[in-house]
Amino acid sequence: MRSMIKGIKQSELFTKTRKEAPADEVSKNAELLIRAGFVHKEMAGVYTYLPLGFRVLGKIQDIIREEMNGIGGVEMMMTALQKEEVWKKVGRWSDETVDVWFKTKLKDDTTLGLGFTHDEQLVNLLTEYISSYKDLPIYPYQIQTKFRNELRSKSGIMRGREFVMKDLYSFTRTQEDLDKFYEEIKKAYMRVYTRCGIGHRTYVTFASGGTFSQYSHEFQTISEAGEDNIYIEENKGIAVNEEVLTDENLSEMGIKREDLVAKKSIEVGNIFKQGTKYTDPFGLSYTDEEGNKQSVYMGGYGIGVTRLMGTVVEVLSDDKGIIWPESIAPFSVHLLLLGVDPDVAKEANIVYESLVSEGVEVLFDDRTDVSAGEKFADADLLGIPLRAVVSARSVKEGGIEIKKRTEEKGQIVPISELINLLKTKIL
Amino acid sequence: MRSMIKGIKQSELFTKTRKEAPADEVSKNAELLIRAGFVHKEMAGVYTYLPLGFRVLGKIQDIIREEMNGIGGVEMMMTALQKEEVWKKVGRWSDETVDVWFKTKLKDDTTLGLGFTHDEQLVNLLTEYISSYKDLPIYPYQIQTKFRNELRSKSGIMRGREFVMKDLYSFTRTQEDLDKFYEEIKKAYMRVYTRCGIGHRTYVTFASGGTFSQYSHEFQTISEAGEDNIYIEENKGIAVNEEVLTDENLSEMGIKREDLVAKKSIEVGNIFKQGTKYTDPFGLSYTDEEGNKQSVYMGGYGIGVTRLMGTVVEVLSDDKGIIWPESIAPFSVHLLLLGVDPDVAKEANIVYESLVSEGVEVLFDDRTDVSAGEKFADADLLGIPLRAVVSARSVKEGGIEIKKRTEEKGQIVPISELINLLKTKIL
Numbered sequence: 001m002r003s004m005i006k007g008i009k010q011s012e013l014f015t016k017t018r019k020e021a022p023a024d025e026v027s028k029n030a031e032l033l034i035r036a037g038f039v040h041k042e043m044a045g046v047y048t049y050l051p052l053g054f055r056v057l058g059k060i061q062d063i064i065r066e067e068m069n070g071i072g073g074v075e076m077m078m079t080a081l082q083k084e085e086v087w088k089k090v091g092r093w094s095d096e097t098v099d100v101w102f103k104t105k106l107k108d109d110t111t112l113g114l115g116f117t118h119d120e121q122l123v124n125l126l127t128e129y130i131s132s133y134k135d136l137p138i139y140p141y142q143i144q145t146k147f148r149n150e151l152r153s154k155s156g157i158m159r160g161r162e163f164v165m166k167d168l169y170s171f172t173r174t175q176e177d178l179d180k181f182y183e184e185i186k187k188a189y190m191r192v193y194t195r196c197g198i199g200h201r202t203y204v205t206f207a208s209g210g211t212f213s214q215y216s217h218e219f220q221t222i223s224e225a226g227e228d229n230i231y232i233e234e235n236k237g238i239a240v241n242e243e244v245l246t247d248e249n250l251s252e253m254g255i256k257r258e259d260l261v262a263k264k265s266i267e268v269g270n271i272f273k274q275g276t277k278y279t280d281p282f283g284l285s286y287t288d289e290e291g292n293k294q295s296v297y298m299g300g301y302g303i304g305v306t307r308l309m310g311t312v313v314e315v316l317s318d319d320k321g322i323i324w325p326e327s328i329a330p331f332s333v334h335l336l337l338l339g340v341d342p343d344v345a346k347e348a349n350i351v352y353e354s355l356v357s358e359g360v361e362v363l364f365d366d367r368t369d370v371s372a373g374e375k376f377a378d379a380d381l382l383g384i385p386l387r388a389v390v391s392a393r394s395v396k397e398g399g400i401e402i403k404k405r406t407e408e409k410g411q412i413v414p415i416s417e418l419i420n421l422l423k424t425k426i427l
Numbered sequence: 428m429r430s431m432i433k434g435i436k437q438s439e440l441f442t443k444t445r446k447e448a449p450a451d452e453v454s455k456n457a458e459l460l461i462r463a464g465f466v467h468k469e470m471a472g473v474y475t476y477l478p479l480g481f482r483v484l485g486k487i488q489d490i491i492r493e494e495m496n497g498i499g500g501v502e503m504m505m506t507a508l509q510k511e512e513v514w515k516k517v518g519r520w521s522d523e524t525v526d527v528w529f530k531t532k533l534k535d536d537t538t539l540g541l542g543f544t545h546d547e548q549l550v551n552l553l554t555e556y557i558s559s560y561k562d563l564p565i566y567p568y569q570i571q572t573k574f575r576n577e578l579r580s581k582s583g584i585m586r587g588r589e590f591v592m593k594d595l596y597s598f599t600r601t602q603e604d605l606d607k608f609y610e611e612i613k614k615a616y617m618r619v620y621t622r623c624g625i626g627h628r629t630y631v632t633f634a635s636g637g638t639f640s641q642y643s644h645e646f647q648t649i650s651e652a653g654e655d656n657i658y659i660e661e662n663k664g665i666a667v668n669e670e671v672l673t674d675e676n677l678s679e680m681g682i683k684r685e686d687l688v689a690k691k692s693i694e695v696g697n698i699f700k701q702g703t704k705y706t707d708p709f710g711l712s713y714t715d716e717e718g719n720k721q722s723v724y725m726g727g728y729g730i731g732v733t734r735l736m737g738t739v740v741e742v743l744s745d746d747k748g749i750i751w752p753e754s755i756a757p758f759s760v761h762l763l764l765l766g767v768d769p770d771v772a773k774e775a776n777i778v779y780e781s782l783v784s785e786g787v788e789v790l791f792d793d794r795t796d797v798s799a800g801e802k803f804a805d806a807d808l809l810g811i812p813l814r815a816v817v818s819a820r821s822v823k824e825g826g827i828e829i830k831k832r833t834e835e836k837g838q839i840v841p842i843s844e845l846i847n848l849l850k851t852k853i854l
Binding site for chain 2: 004005008012013014015016037040042043047048049050051053054057072074075077078080082083102103105106107114121125126128129130134138147150161162369
């Protein structure tokens with residue numbers, strides 16, 4: 001986890017909640033995130049991550065990092081600026097082939113591309129390092145900003161022109177090693193979605209493959225806000241996308257068409273066996289134990305990190321606002337001071353300092369010019385999992401009124417119990 | 428600190444050391460970093476950070492984060508894609524005014540800029556959040572990728588066309604508050620350079636100011652690789668750059684021209700009081716306690732993060748390779764297994780596992796097809812602060828031979844002592 005401030009006082013936070021999102025914003029995720037002050041819209045598909053949004057993004061990134069490191073991933077960082085010659089090798093430089101290029105020029109008029117993905121660049125780079133069977137397998141990945149010149153961008157942070165993506169690539173000696181890793185990362189992806197709170201709605205979905213496998217797989221999260229349509233066989237826990245919805249495929253999978261239920265969904269990840277599609281043209285090969293030159297097998301595995309954040313908002317919000325799961329919430333507790341009584345304010349400050357010194361992440365609504373009603377509404381909009389209220393009444397009754405974001409009614413607990421609950425995470 | 432793998436075995440790391448850097452690479456920092464496998468050159472001024480380099484970059488970023496958070500900074504993340512209208516406000520859109528623009532186009536032919544800095548974008552954004560004296564002061568910052576279309580880029584990672592920068596901006600109610608914060612961040616910057624191991628060579632340097640102050644300040648690190656020239660008055664601990672080297676300025680500072688020593692230096696940071704230069708044109712103002720509208724005062728504070736990494740390499744290397752300070756080294760220990768004796772290998776693996784389980788960051792050279800001489804040369808090139816050798820001899824003598832990168836001779840210690848030394852950081 002990157003170095004994060006434990007406690008922030010709302011009086012010192014420059015973002016504020018708003019009643020309305022910009023008029024041109026039609027997606028629920030961006031509307032809520034803008035109203036709550038998590039992101040700022042620079043233009044369609046281009047969003048600044050404000051302090052609260054940046055914290056959420058950081059936590060999602062760290063969950064992904066842990067899961068990728070756990071299966072052998074090694075993190076690095078490639079560049080946005082990319083050379084024409086690298087992209088020409090497999091024929092993806094032309095705007096006719098790739099319709100989302102952003103291009104720019106050096107002073108000497110050389111045209112560069114802004115990376116929309118990094119397959120070619122990485123394979124090209126690895127030709128300088130990989131030559132022997134001893135060098136494989138490897139699983140490099142990055143969490144980095146990508147650029148895609150989308151014609152339309154109306155899904156908030158779910159379809160960005162500039163967005164954060166995790167892309168991992170596997171390079172193995174054989175198709176079998178590729179197949180094996182592919183199954184491993186499939187499980188790691190599901191762990192990511194589960195830890196981010198959307199696992200129960202996310203399906204591993206059959207999609208069209210390529211030369212090196214019949215299918216690729218998408219991770220699709222059921223949501224009315226989705227741009228995709230998938231077909232679910234609930235009993236088998238299988239989903240297929242439209243591309244592969246043929247009688248032949250269904251019969252192979254042992255699925256009857258009448259058992260499928262159509263749902264709208266958001267693609268939160270995809271995994272693909274590229275085999276030697278990129279490695280052969282670049283001459284990325286290795287010498288085996290017998291001294292023979294062999295092709296390297298490649299797989300590519302993507303998670304749209306900002307899209308994942310938007311999906312959580314789409315899926316877990318209610319009519320009052322966002323509902324962050326504890327794992328990626330900007331703070332664990334939203335502490336609210338109600339009223340202007342100096343003794344109550346003093347008590348609230350003691351609670352704040354105690355929580356922070358115990359290592360709990362707290363957002364403290366210490367504002368004195370905002371009504372209780374507004375503070376409650378803001379807390380619901382911001383969606384921090386636990387609300388803790390210090391008021392004249394709570395102090396009189398011996399503590400702090402705590403309430404989960406998902407609960408209707410709260411309860412009064414002494415501060416020692418609050419700290420204990422937070423530290424043992426049994427809330 | 429972001430989630431990082433504690434231990435990596437060199438046999439599993441895809442990067443390798445090389446004898447030669449690319450022929451077109453003339454800077455020492457890039458030459459060493461490429462040879463050691465920390466970065467890969469994509470084109471002049473554009474470098475991929477390979478796993479080892481990425482670790483160093485992450486550690487530098489976290490030091491900067493801690494220091495910025497410590498003086499009230501709040502992290503966020505702005506975008507690379509930026510709108511013409513925002514940049515036109517203060518007249519920095521045109522290529523005649525700003526000669527480092529990279530520009531690109533949306534599908535509808537709208538031209539966008541790739542951010543070379545973020546003053547305008549941030550001020551524009553804040554007009555939606557700042558309106559009252561209660562909203563100030565604020566100190567937002569980001570660590571983010573910037574793009575500058577340099578005509579020439581021959582200083583390795585010290586002058587990137589695509590590079591990582593930390594930019595913090597202060598917004599205060601008065602010039603006095605600006606002046607006060609300016610002095611605070613000046614100290615925080617020096618703490619960053621000290622923690623990164625180059626504080627002893629880095630001078631706060633007077634540079635030209637603007638409407639809102641006579642001077643701005645640069646942080647200049649003495650190095651023959653520098654593109655700048657500064658003049659140091661060693662007794663007073665003051666440095667001035669060429670722009671402000673006038674008799675009038677010197678007499679004001681109480682400096683005699685003959686006491687100045689000229690040195691080449693690298694600008695590793697700069698701080699500037701912008702006052703109301705950007706805030707007024709954008710209408711970023713606040714209402715004070717009496718209901719009067721007032722200008723917001725702005726300051727801008729930059730550290731080139733990748734340049735700082737390059738500077739450390741320039742300044743702390745020797746003819747054998749890089750010498751990382753412990754604080755930003757990719758690993759704390761470089762463990763070397765020598766020879767092919769299975770008992771010795773077993774012992775080395777036990778040492779590796781013990782260190783990792785104790786939370787020590789270890790790079791383990793477990794390769795079996797590389798000679799002792801090559802391993803020693805690699806260790807010197809990579810520059811991890813402590814080398815720990817397990818060989819038939821060291822095992823016979825009861826432990827591990829440890830040697831600092833800066834020392835000539837090592838000593839044999841038992842593993843318990845090595846762990847103890849590392850944990851108490853008294854090495």
